[in-house]
Amino acid sequence: MQDPAGFVAAASFGPELVDLALARVVSETGASAGFVYLLPPGEWVLRLAVLSGDSPELIAPWAQVRLTAPVPVADAVRERRLVWLGSQEELARRYPQSALVLPYHLAVAAAPITTDTTVWGGLVLRWPGSHPPQLPPQKRDALLACCHRLGLFLQQAADGDHPVLPEPEPRVVPPLRSRTPEPVRETAAADFAERLPGGCCALNPEGRITFLTSAAADLLGADVPGLLGARPWEALPWLDDPVVEDRYRAAVFSRQPTSFTALRPPDHWLSFHLHPDPSGISVRITPTATAHGPDASEVLHPPPPATPGRATALYHLLHLAATLTEAVGVRDVVDRVADQLLPAFGAQALALMTTQEGRLRIIGYRGYAAELMDRFDALPLTSDTPAVHVLTTGVPSFFATFEDLKRAYPPAVRQDEMGAWAFLPLITSGHPVGSLVLAYARPRPFAPEERAILTSTAGLVAQALDRAHLYDAKHQLAHSLQTALLPQALPHIPGLDVAARYLPSARGIDIGGDFYDLIRLDEATAAAAIGDVQGHNVNAAALMGQVRTAVHATAGAPPGEVLARTNRLLTDLDPGLFTSCLYAHLDLARHRAHLATAGHPPPLLRHPDGHTEVLDLPPGLLLGIDPAADYPTTGIPLPPGAVLALYTDGLVETPGIDLGEAIAGLADQLARAQGQSMDALAETLVHHAQGSASHGDDIALLLIHPHQDGG
Missing domain, CATH: 3.30.450.20 (PAS domain)
Structure with a gap:
């Protein structure tokens, strides 16, 4: 493509520019199909906006892709790098679930659409299996150039208060042709x-x-x-x-x-x-x-006689079975089930219900109005309704018309404007635990084979929900334990304005080992600490509690001595886990701080004039390795109006991004965010991290700001 400036300058054409860019890059690279995904602001789900060379029905399982999903475009966007899969074998090795649903010979490239600080979405191109296993440089350049131009255009559109957002259905762009047959x-x-x-x-x-x-x-x-x-x-x-x-x-x-x-x-x-x-x-x-x-x-x-489209249903169910293995939590299961079942069976609405305290509670729905769901939520298990009946009996019910439903349940009143319904029991380990309702816009005969597939599908959903309930319970327990181990509130220290944030990992339910602390020593001194225990489990959390206790017990001593004593304690305990830690002694009267580090990311210091630097502290060994390790202390000025930022690596580490560059980017964000309160500044830095990092690790952040009148 040529003239990127002209491309961006034509932003008044709106989304059509995205269509044109996709059609051109597909033509230039000889790809058989192309797809543009957009990431709406504040969301963690990529949405298919435009496709070329494929049918929306074929690509429906991937119309919405979570950033955490194990698929090429999610990895490309999350890690801000090009993903290239030159063969079906490579796809199967790196993305087995996708290969299970796509057992065909093909080659795929996925790349992020970005500007300096924002991820806008991703571009995916697909070639036939006859494509060479390596991506030629000219195709790579064309793909990346297209991503660059799309990023500029999307940035300009957003800056002009006309953001390009995905529509409910993706647009289909026909391939470019050099000649049109007469x-x-x-x-x-x-x-x-x-x-x-x-x-x-x-x-x-x-x-x-x-x-x-x-x-x-x-x-x-x-x-x-x-x-x-x-x-x-x-x-x-x-x-x-x-x-x-x-x-x-x-x-x-x-x-x-x-x-x-x-x-x-x-x-x-x-x-x-x-x-x-x-x-x-x-x-x-x-x-x-x-x-x-x-x-x-x-x-x-x-x-045998079958409902038309059973191959499509099997295709979607295969994808559902694969995606449910990755589902975490009830909300995740509900979203994945709705994404797959509605297009697989041609249904217009869905509701999922489970039993809670003698009532049938709606835990998720799609295609129904919230007001209608509110009327049916929390039905007693003694109610004479089909959803309760299939739960208590374990036998599915199918109603081809409203008249059929009315004959079975005379009190029924038509409230959803649908024409047919399937009520399916959710059975796990031989026990019904809930109900699944699928509603269709028109009457539907429900052939025997379709009934069998729907019933089997409900069993698959029930097992996933059972695992999800267990996940949610463990997650709540882990969250409660983590919260109990962290400070409930930071102490009020005259002359200091402080703010802290802790965000658990977006991956898994295990307990993290990140911690922070602020300790008042006397009227004019305080101590601050931040650390990260290796691992994400109960042992890491327990060790984190021991490290906090050790720091508290020795706080007030020189920073190097605090870390040395804590280190000797950990080596004596020999937990098999190592800990990074940074300790700071704050002298508010002299406007000084003394710091020592045990393998922790360097702190940031924003001076009163806005200039921000990454503090280069003498490195110390991680805690728990060598009982004789030494931790040098460094003194720095900490005048009123300065901001000292302590953080764990989850705030800056992103796969494929140089750690030094990520820290420099955080420092730049801190420098530009002047005039904010500490709470607002903490939100700004966390938002920056979430926009540029994969959030695969815990995040802890502690901001320290001496008052202008402190001392």
């Missing part, structure tokens, strides 16, 4: 196809038939008007088999020819050859005398 050429092509032996048809990227010859219609046993605009596996029941949609997906994702053989009842074997390109798939249909022809990579036998 009608006369289209007619000639159709005549050419009609003269070929066998049959031909064309599918668009969504799998719908856009063209077919009369010979193809005859072979399929249908008429041309009845097939145009339909998906083959939906229009023809004998093609409603996972093999058909799997071959279609393989052609779309890998952009390589594939084939299968199917039996059109009663005895017509047909061979289907799929030839994909970015605009769709050309299909060659020929009769064959046997189910084992040399070109048949898959053999399709007549399926």
Whole structure:
């Protein structure tokens, strides 16, 4: 792409510039498909905004991606780096869950869309499996240049109070073409196809038939008007088999020819050859005398009667099973279930309920109004309602129409404007623990196979919820213990304004070992400490409590002596864990501070004039390694109006980012955030860290600000 300035200057065109940028980079790199994800302000979920070369239905499982999810685009955005996967084998090795749902030959690149301080989203490009295992420099440059321009445009749009945000449904951008066929050429092509032996048809990227010859219609046993605009596996029941949609997906994702053989009842074997390109798939249909022809990579036998789209349902459920293994907490389970089940089964609304104190409580919903959910929340388990009935009996209920529901439950009143319902028990370890409700806009017959799939799905959801409830209980316990070990409040010290923050890790439920402390020594002196015990478990938390106790017991001694005594205690205990710690003695009368460090990140000092520096303290060994370790003390001026910032590494460490650069960035943020109260400044620094770091570790922050009239 050329003229990035001109690209950004055209911001008045709005989101169309994002569409154009995606189409151009797909064309320039020869990618088979491209996707732009946006990260709305304050959110931790990437949302698919624009795609090219793919169907929204195929990419639906990845329409929303959490930043913590184990998928390429989340890693690229969270770690602010390019992720390249040159083969299916590499995808399976690094992202096994994604490879399980996408068992096709392909290559993928994902890169973050950023400006200096803000992450706006991510760009993903996909190539056929025939792509070389290495990403050529010119394609890499084109991809990164596109990300740079998109970042500039999104920044400019936000600065102009016209931010570009993802819409409820992603926009589809057609691939750029160098020439547009004229009608006369289209007619000639159709005549050419009609003269070929066998049959031909064309599918668009969504799998719908856009063209077919009369010979193809005859072979399929249908008429041309009845097939145009339909998906083959939906229009023809004998093609409603996972093999058909799997071959279609393989052609779309890998952009390589594939084939299968199917039996059109009663005895017509047909061979289907799929030839994909970015605009769709050309299909060659020929009769064959046997189910084992040399070109048949898959053999399709007549399926039992089924609800159309069962292959799509299986596709979504496979993705649901994979994503639920990563779910943590009830809220996470609810979101993942709603994301997958509604598109998988064509439902418009969903509600999840569990038992609490003799009542059925709604723990999550999607597609329903909050007012309606409030009316049904906390129903007694003695209520005569289908949701309670399936819970108490463990037997699912299906109502194809409201009349069916009314016959089973005469008091029922239609309140959700839906046309059909599935009420499913959530059973784990043989015991019902809740109910799952799926609602459909129109009447629905619920064929036996669909009922079986829905019932099995409810069992999968129940197991995930059971694990999630246990997770939440352990998380609450861990949080309570962590809170008890940290100071409940910082002491009031005349002449000092202080603020502290502690944020637990976004990963896992284990207890962290980060701590901070402020100790009043006398009218004119105080001590401050901050540290980080290795590990995230009960042992780390217990050791953190011992370190705090040791620091308190020796506070008032020179900083080097405080750390040396604490170190000897830890080596005597031999916990097998090491601790970083920084201790500061604050002399408010002389406006001085003396500091010593045991392998801890360097503190920051903002001078009264706003100049901010990273304090270069003589390094000391981590606590708990060598009982004879020495901890040098450094004195610094701490005049009124200065700000001393102590923090743990969770505030600055980000995979792929140099630690020195991250600390310098934090110092720059501290320098620019003048005129704020200490509480507001703490929020600013934490927000900066959350915007640029992966938050995979605990964060502790302690700000110390001598008053202008202190002393």
